[in-house]
Amino acid sequence: MAGPTDFALNRFHELPSTLSNLEMYRASRDFLTDRGYEQITAYNFRKAGDPVGRAYEEGVTRWCDNMDTVGLGYAAISFFGDSLLPEGRSWSYMNHLDLRRYKQDVNEGRPPVAKGFRHTDQDWRLAMLFRNLFGRQVERAAYREAFDTDVRDEFATVWDALAERGLAEVTPDRIKLVGDGPFYTPMIRALLAEHRYRALRERETAGNGKSLVG
Template sequence: MLTSQPTIRPYQSYVYAYPHKTAYGRLDTHPTGRPALRELWAAERKDALSLYLHIPFCEVRCGFCNLFTRIGAPDELTTRYLDALDRQATAVRDALGDEAPVRFAAAAFGGGTPTFLTAAELERLCDIAERRMGADLRSVPLSVETSPSTATADRLAVLADRGTTRISIGVQSFIDAEARAVVRPQRRADVEAALGRIRDVRIPVLNIDLIYGIDGQTEDSWRTSLDAALGWQPEELYLYPLYVRPLTGLGRFGADVEAAADAAWDEQRRRLYRAGRDHLLAHGYEQVSMRMFRRAGAPQEGPADYACQTDGMIGLGCGARSYTTRLHYSFDYAVEMREVRTIIDGYTATEDFSRAEVGRYVDGDEARRRHLLQSLLQAQGLQLTDYRQRFGTLPGDDFRSELDRFEARGWLDGAADAAGLLRLSPEGLAHSDALGPELFSPAVRAAMAAYELK
């Protein structure tokens, strides 16, 4: 007797890093205790590092946002935060040592909103990256996030002068009513003015973030935002499905978190995703992942030889992650504003940054999962030879049941085998937010389930 296949919900979790920070734990409870950074980095390759500086401040908090950030920075909090960032950078650079070459292949400022800082504070942020860490910002790709209200001429001038090669602006919608619906107070006129200022400073790559699945959004209104963005000829566009997360503005006020299980909302997001994807492909954009689209011929944001699956990450700031081959580490994580403020206050008072505080050890199986996830969720797919060279096996050896399941659903591109690739089909890319979580290990699932929201 035939049995019906279970319904696959396409929007379950945005997998931008693995393991997720909610799977991290306090390292002082680990049998070996909090590891010294010098020991963690002693045997690591340090000639192609990525540097990330996190600024956890925003002028407003959007209704959908569950990132680690707070509204405003009273009582010279930004000064105290940059002081702590300077102390942390000094400790981390000392831990990296000079026994082997230390080189940064890429840098990024994120948040929060880095341009919440004043122009003078942005200068200091760049100085920390260069003078403390040794990153040459004018010779490596440097990406910075901004918002319409903080993309002021003086701030943008600093970023352009210090070598910024990519700027990403969160617009979400060019329709004022839709922006208000996701608790993002802004006017289209102000958005357009900010985009004009960004283009005036001639930063090579402009990325515009848009969101689909907003209450009341239609294919026509979605196309209006897409066309408004295309009018600026951005080198990149990110199309994000709306999520309603616990403890966010939408989750607390007026939006039913149970709507996340609503089949009608899933269908709206799926329909708008496909409309947006097809619209951008028709206008000369290439799909890089479910979310990312790059204009044909536009420069890439990062170095051509950077491998996110294997290269190390140095994160500075209380919301940043760092990655070595055996440990991912950060500071505590929260969404609720009171908890975020407490963590930031603790960070600014910290004097000793020589040891990792919160993290998760990444064993052989987890390293395989991370490599598969971060490769497979890209449109270009996973090079089988790269995987075999690193692990001595093939993905089919390690994840046979998962890959068979994906293949049965039509999520894999059968034609990619001949090119030595494991690659998603267009339908597989569309289901990235369902496919990714299915590759989480049981241990990571259990840790995430046990995490206490705060």
């Protein structure tokens, strides 16, 4: 419902408020956990001990595997790359937001891609952090081994603010989202990436010949 969708552009007033969404999240989370389900990601639960169950891929925390993901459909995102590639060899692609152009490319046998982005090392690190955070926790030792830096030190102000509000627990071993923390995963991702977002905005503005002041 985010982005340039009909709901976001024209019918946002019909959607529940953030507070209402939070209340529904708490009710559904408590309902499931009280009945023996375990929370494995921000939004996914499973019955513990299910003999035919399997790990939910988005909740698997790995740092050094490749992360090829193909997005199929209108406005979908594809991601290609792994930690063994040199900088600039990791990419993401966004399909057309214009449904007419999307259908035209598909019908004419072309990839319906609107934009492509080549990632820096920082982009790759953030992408891996976001993936692990979706599973509600980040293992500090694994992050340090993969990127030669401590995730606690790298984003200290964010983790401290979340811990003060009871949304995260920071220990020597891991950083874990607790309480309502998983509900706010999209906001937390935005906070972690704010410096990178700002740098990209400033670069784009500079490239357009506009002043960065104001």
